[in-house]
Structures are given as C-alpha cells and as structure tokens.
Amino acid sequence: MLSPYVNSNLIQSLTTMDTHVFRSSYNFVGHAYLQPLTISPFRSSYIFAGDAYLQPLTISPFGSPYPKTSRNQRGNWVFPKRISRPTSFSAKFSAIMDSLPSKVVEHVVFFNIKESTPPEKVNAMISALQGLKSLDQVLELTAGPALRFSSGTYKYTHALHSRYKDKQSLAEYCAHPQHVNVGNEFVLPIVDDLLALDWEADLGEPMMPFYGAIRIAVLKPKEGLADPQRFELVEILSGYKDIIPSVGQVSFGQNFSLAWAKGFTWGFLSLFPGVKELEELNTNEEHAKIQNEKVLPQMENFVVIEYITSPNSANL
Numbered sequence: 001m002l003s004p005y006v007n008s009n010l011i012q013s014l015t016t017m018d019t020h021v022f023r024s025s026y027n028f029v030g031h032a033y034l035q036p037l038t039i040s041p042f043r044s045s046y047i048f049a050g051d052a053y054l055q056p057l058t059i060s061p062f063g064s065p066y067p068k069t070s071r072n073q074r075g076n077w078v079f080p081k082r083i084s085r086p087t088s089f090s091a092k093f094s095a096i097m098d099s100l101p102s103k104v105v106e107h108v109v110f111f112n113i114k115e116s117t118p119p120e121k122v123n124a125m126i127s128a129l130q131g132l133k134s135l136d137q138v139l140e141l142t143a144g145p146a147l148r149f150s151s152g153t154y155k156y157t158h159a160l161h162s163r164y165k166d167k168q169s170l171a172e173y174c175a176h177p178q179h180v181n182v183g184n185e186f187v188l189p190i191v192d193d194l195l196a197l198d199w200e201a202d203l204g205e206p207m208m209p210f211y212g213a214i215r216i217a218v219l220k221p222k223e224g225l226a227d228p229q230r231f232e233l234v235e236i237l238s239g240y241k242d243i244i245p246s247v248g249q250v251s252f253g254q255n256f257s258l259a260w261a262k263g264f265t266w267g268f269l270s271l272f273p274g275v276k277e278l279e280e281l282n283t284n285e286e287h288a289k290i291q292n293e294k295v296l297p298q299m300e301n302f303v304v305i306e307y308i309t310s311p312n313s314a315n316l
Contacts, residue, residue, distance in 0.1 A: 102204060102206055103200070104207055104251075105199070108159065109160040112156045113125075113158060124186055129186070131182070135176055137172045139162075140161075150303075199253030199267040212308065213306065215306045216267075216305050216306075217269070218255075238252050240252075243286060244286065247271070253267055
C-alpha cells in the first residue's frame with residue numbers, strides 16, 4: 001500500500017522520465033552567483049528559475065509534478081497569513097501551523113571551502129548566508145558546516161537549505177541584490193566547488209516551522225533503472241517519515257534546475273527537531289537496511305550532508 005504522502009502524479013512523472021530529454025530542453029546561460037541579472041544579455045528573453053535561466057519554463061517535459069487535485073487543491077498561497085490573537089500557547093502554535101503551506105519549493109546548495117581559507121572568512125560566509133533569511137521571498141533558511149558527509153565522488157564541507165512558496169519566489173531570491181552580493185563577496189572567493197538542486201515538494205502536512213538538524217541527500221539513479229525499482233524508490237523516500245519514527249518531516253522531488261546539479265536528479269531531505277533525533281536515525285537498523293539494500297545500490301552517484309541548524313553551527 002502506498003504511503004499517504006506519496007503523490008501518484010510525482011511517481012508517474014519520475015517512473016517515466018528520460019533525463020536526456022530534460023537536458024536537451026534547456027538553454028542554460030548562467031548562475032545567480034556568477035552572472036547577476038544586471039549583466040545578463042538574455043534577461044529580456046529568458047525566465048530566471050532556481051540556479052539557471054530556462055528557455056522557457058513552459059517547455060519543461062515534466063512540468064509541475066504536483067497538478068491541482070481534490071487532495072492538494074490549494075489555490076494561490078498568501079504568506080504570511082494573518083493570525084488572530086490566541087489566548088494560549090497551544091492556540092498560538094495551532095494558528096502558526098495553520099498559516100504554513102504544505103507545498104513548497106526546496107533549494108539546497110553544497111559548498112566546498114578551500115583548505116587555505118581562514119576560519120574567520122568561513123564564519124563570515126555562514127553568517128552572510130544565514131542573513132538571507134530576512135528576505136521577503138524566503139520561508140525558511142539555514143546554513144552551516146557539515147556534521148557528517150558521504151559521497152561516492154564529491155567532497156563538500158558546508159550546506160544551505162531554504163524554502164519558498166513557489167518557483168517565482170525562488171527566482172526573485174536568486175536575483176535579489178543581497179543574494180548576489182553574498183555570493184560575490186563571501187562565497188565565491190573561498191569555495192572551489194558548488195552543487196545546487198531545486199525541487200517542488202508536496203509535504204502532505206504544514207511546513208515544519210523549526211528544526212534543529214537536517215539530513216540532505218542528492219541522488220542520481222542508475223541509467224536504465226527499471227520502472228518497478230524506480231517506483232519502489234519513490235515510494236520509500238516519499239514515505240520515509242512513516243518508516244523512521246525520529247524523522248520530523250521529509251521532502252522528496254525531481255530537480256528542476258540543472259545548471260549546477262552535476263547530473264543529480266533527485267533531492268531528498270529529512271528534518272529533525274534536534275541532534276538527538278538525527279542520531280536516532282543514524283543508529284536505526286531499519287534506516288541502515290533501507291539505505292544499504294534498497295537505495296544506494298540503485299544509485300550511480302550520491303551526496304549526503306548532515307548539519308546542525310542552530311546559531312552555534314556558525315562556529316567552527
């Protein structure tokens with residue numbers, strides 16, 4: 001039986017996808033960090049979405065994997081929603097939860113800091129990235145050094161995760177002068193590699209309003225992976241919260257910004273109330289069995305980063 005959080009439209013789009021078609025449908029001409037809108041000669045004819053210009057969004061061969069249905073008919077989100085004054089903590093918490101969307105756009109970036117970088121510059125980069133949370137387009141944003149890291153090929157030392165109500169909000173964030181300035185002044189001078197993914201996620205519940213730790217995985221399934229195996233992976237990852245009790249919220253989807261994705265096509269993250277719950281995941285035998293027997297054997301490549309989202313994570 002499918003998990004209640006598995007979106008049948010997402011499964012259909014992922015189980016029938018051909019990544020070669022996706023790559024040939026786009027014309028990528030830059031990245032927010034490297035080519036701000038003010039210097040792009042294509043700004044009048046291209047649509048900026050995520051980490052690259054797309055020409056145009058409407059030619060996406062898979063479109064939005066979450067069309068409106070009777071289950072997720074939401075209309076246009078208005079955020080933040082006006083909250084009436086509650087009379088108790090529980091009422092206030094309920095009001096906050098009711099105002100949070102259950103469908104979001106996820107944006108994750110992995111950074112590899114140059115080994116010769118002074119600690120004070122690393123801390124300045126993290127602080128500058130965390131400061132982007134103040135932008136109106138951002139629903140949530142955290143950044144910090146990796147607590148744990150694993151990959152078959154790549155090495156990254158830091159990560160950022162942020163959420164937006166839709167693709168347009170993400171595009172506005174990437175083009176915002178403050179975002180461009182942070183990239184040019186604090187990020188690019190001290191990193192030698194970047195990886196970024198964006199995906200739409202139907203969470204099946206209100207967005208988790210706060211979390212103390214996060215585990216982000218970017219995945220590249222093997223070429224020619226059969227539909228039954230692909231279907232099983234989508235079901236497992238989409239319903240991970242039902243399988244592993246310590247997980248507070250999961251998000252899984254198909255990447256739609258290919259410029260800095262290095263061929264990775266799936267994004268998957270797990271949010272935890274705190275480090276204790278993250279550690280419970282890492283010692284969970286069922287989690288280890290799923291990863292070692294079901295997920296990783298079907299991947300051509302993967303990158304996994306865990307980090308703490310508290311303010312102290314900026315201190316190396």
